[in-house]
Amino acid sequence: MGPIRKMLSDAGVTEQQWRVLRVLQEEGSQEPTRIAERACLLLPSLTRILQKLEAKGLIRRRVNPGDKRRQIVEVTAQGERIIQDNIEVMIRLAEEIKDQLGQKRHEALLDLLNELHDL
Numbered sequence: 105m106g107p108i109r110k111m112l113s114d115a116g117v118t119e120q121q122w123r124v125l126r127v128l129q130e131e132g133s134q135e136p137t138r139i140a141e142r143a144c145l146l147l148p149s150l151t152r153i154l155q156k157l158e159a160k161g162l163i164r165r166r167v168n169p170g171d172k173r174r175q176i177v178e179v180t181a182q183g184e185r186i187i188q189d190n191i192e193v194m195i196r197l198a199e200e201i202k203d204q205l206g207q208k209r210h211e212a213l214l215d216l217l218n219e220l221h222d223l
Contacts, residue, residue, distance in 0.1 A: 108197050115190050116160070120145060120153050122194075125162060125183050133178035135168065144221055162186060 105119075112122050123143040128134070131142065140150040154177060157163040162183035168174040179187075202210045 107200075108194065111190060111193050111197065115186055117162070117186060118153075120149070121157055121162075124150070124153055124157060125179055125187055128163065128177060128179040129184065129187050133176050135174055136177060139177060157183070 109119065112119060115122075117125070120143070123145070124139055127139055127142045134142075136150055136154065137147065139145075139154075140147045143150070145153065154163060154165065158165060160182075162180055163177055164180050165175045165177050168176050205213065
């Protein structure tokens with residue numbers, strides 16, 4: 105994880121902030137509860153992360169038109185730039201980890217992480 109953390113630090117985001125940005129980029133605008141689920145974060149932690157991302161101009165929050173008590177979160181153009189500027193390096197680093205583990209161990213790790221998530 106060292107090289108990944110370094111890359112994210114250089115980009116000005118944490119691992120958790122990156123996960124939130126990627127969820128929003130991959131799946132589109134959504135409510136915080138769904139983001140927390142998809143990014144494997146507790147809702148109170150996500151609240152703080154969203155505040156920081158919004159202060160950096162990487163996300164935008166707006167009222168849900170269908171239910172004014174709820175909000176929708178979306179990635180901004182600046183957030184998209186952070187992702188686009190770093191995604192190739194992230195993919196390369198992930199591939200290096202996969203290569204170091206080997207296909208079987210990598211798949212076993214993913215299976216275990218999925219099981220842990222489902223607990």
